[in-house]
Amino acid sequence: MTQEINLKSEITAIQTGLRLDQALAELFPDYSRTRIKEWILSGAVSVDGVVVDIPREKVLESQLIAVEATLEEEVKDKAQNIELNIVYEDEHIIVVNKQAGLVVHPGAGNADGTLLNALLHHCPDIEHVPRAGIVHRLDKDTTGLMVVAKTVEAQTHLVTALQARDIVREYEAIVIGTMTAGGTVDEPIERHETRRTQMAVIMGGRPSVTHYRVAEKFRAHTRLRLRLETGRTHQIRVHMDYIGHVLVGDPVYGGRPRPPKKASTEFFDILKNFNRQALHAVRLELAHPFTHEIMSWQAPIPEDMQMLAKAMRKDTEENPIEYL
Template sequence: MKTIKNFNKKIPPEMAGYRLDKALAELFPSYSRARLQQWIRDGYVLVNTVAWRAKDKVKGFESVQVSVQDKEEVPWKAQVLPLSLLYEDKDILVVNKPAGLVVHPGAGNQDNTLVNALLYHAPELALLPRAGIIHRLDKDTSGVLVVARHLAAHTHLVTQLQARAFMRKYQAIVTGVLVAGGTVDAPIGRHPKQRIRMAVVENGKPAITHYRVIQRYRAHTHIRVQLETGRTHQIRVHLAYKHYPVLGDPVYGGRLQMPSASSDTFRKTLRTFQRQALHAAELGIIHPNSGEWVQWAAPLPDDMQMLLAALEKDRQEHA
C-alpha cells in the first residue's frame, strides 16, 4: 500500500554551506541519507519550489518541500528474545550482539532481530530513529554496539560517530600470513557491477582501516583492527583488497585456503566455519550525559576461540 507523505521545513541558518542531502538528513533523521538522495533524484524534493541536486549547497532560510509516495511502513514490534547487555543506564544501552543476529528488521527479516529484542527491553526506543541504534554490525559479525535511549543521547552519539570520535576495535582471522601491521586508506563505494557488494572504488567515500598482527599461523593470521571511518563492510572490503580476506567471508573471502599436510580434523574445522571470522571486541565513546570517556569489551565468541585453538594446534604440529 502506498501513502502520500508531505513535509515542509525551513533550512536553519546554522546549516549554511551544507549539501542539500546532508541538511535533509539532519532535518529528517527518521530517513536514511540514501533514501533522501533517491527522493532528490526522483524530483520529490523542492527547494524554494525548484528541484535541486543532492550536492547543491544551502545558504539557510530556504523552504524545503518533500512530497513523496512511499510504502506504508509496518511498525517494528517488540519480542521476547535473548539480549546480552554489557551495560545500561538511563541514557544508553551497550549490547554484545551474537553472530547470526540481524540488527534491523527488513525484507525477509521482519522479526527476530536485535531491534525486536531491544523494543521489548526498552519500549521508548520506538520513538527514536532506527530504534536508537547508532552503528550497525553485519548479521554474521559479533560484538559490541551502542544504543541511545532518548533523542538527546542519540544526537550526541551520532555527532561523535560523524566526528570519528568512537573507538572501535575488532579482532579478525584472515587468510594469508601477514608480515606486519599497516593501514588501508582506500575509498569504498558500491561495486560497479555487483550492486549487493561494496568495493574499493575511485569515487567512493573515504575509508581508513588500521590493523596489527596478534598471531601468525601456517596460512592464516589473527589480527586486531581499528576503524577510523565506518563504511559498509569496511573491514571485509579493505582486507580483501589487501589480499588477506577475512576467513569464512561468504562475499569477499574467495576460495578456502587449506595449508598443506593438514589433518582431517583441522580441514573439517576450517570447512565448517560458516561466517566471517570478525568480532567487534571493544567500543569507546564519550558518555552523552556525563561527558566522561567510557569503554567496553566483549569476549571473543566460542566459535572464534575454537578456530584459533585449531589454528594453534596445526601450527605446533608443523613447527
C-alpha cells in the first residue's frame, strides 16, 4: 500500500542556516531523517518552487518548502515487555530514568529491544505519536532522565520548548585530567568527515553549547556537572574531548584507562573495568506542556559511577603529595 505525501512549510528563524535535511527533520518530525534524505535525493523536495536534491544545501528564513512524495507503508515497531524505571507519569508525559545499555530508537544493529519498544508495551496508545513520543535522546550507555510525550500535542509543546532552550538538562560526568575551573564550550558539531560513527567539532557545523563546572577534583580526574543549551549527538562527549578531557570509559572518543602513578591495583581494576562513558543525566526541569507548572526531577547517580568516584577519592587521599 502506498500513500501520497504533500507537505508544505516555511523556514523559520530557528532553521535559518541549517542544511536542508536538518531543517526538514525539524519541520516534519513525523518522518525519519533517512526518509527525508531519500526524498531530497529523489527530487521530491522543492525550495521556493525549485527542486533541490542536495541534502547539505543551506536554507534561509521565509523560504517555502514543499514535499511531494510517495510513502510506502512501513513495518511497525513491535511492543516489548522491557523494564522501565518510570519516575513520573500522567496523561501527557512520562519521565524515565534510562539504564545503561538501552538504545533509544530501533536502528542498524538494534532492530528492537529499545526504549521505543518498551514504551509501546507500557503505553500502547503512544503508537499514534511520532517516534512513540520520544523528543530527545541519550546514547546507549548514558544513563539518566528523559521526558517522553504521550500525545501529539504534548510532543509539539516539548519539541518547541527544546528548540527554545526552555528545558533544563543537567549531567554528571567524570573526565580524564584535573580541571582547575569550569567554563563553556561553544563550538559547532557535525558528523566526522571520515569516521562516520563519530561526531566532531567542525567549523560550519551545527551550533552547540555546553556549560560545565567542577564538582570534585581527584588526583588525575575530575567530576563535572554540565548543562546543555543545545542537544547535538554525542555533544558532551565531543566537547569534553575537544578541550582535552575525554570522559572516562568512553569507547568512541578514547577514554581508555589512564591510572596515575602509584595507583593501587584495586583502583586500576575499577578503572579498567568501567566499560561505558561516565555520563549520567542527573536533572531535568521543564514547564508541563498543559498545566505550564515548572516541574523538576533528579535521578540518583548510578552505582557504577559512585564506585568509580569513591575509588578516585581514595586514590587522591592516599597520594596527597602528588595531588598537591
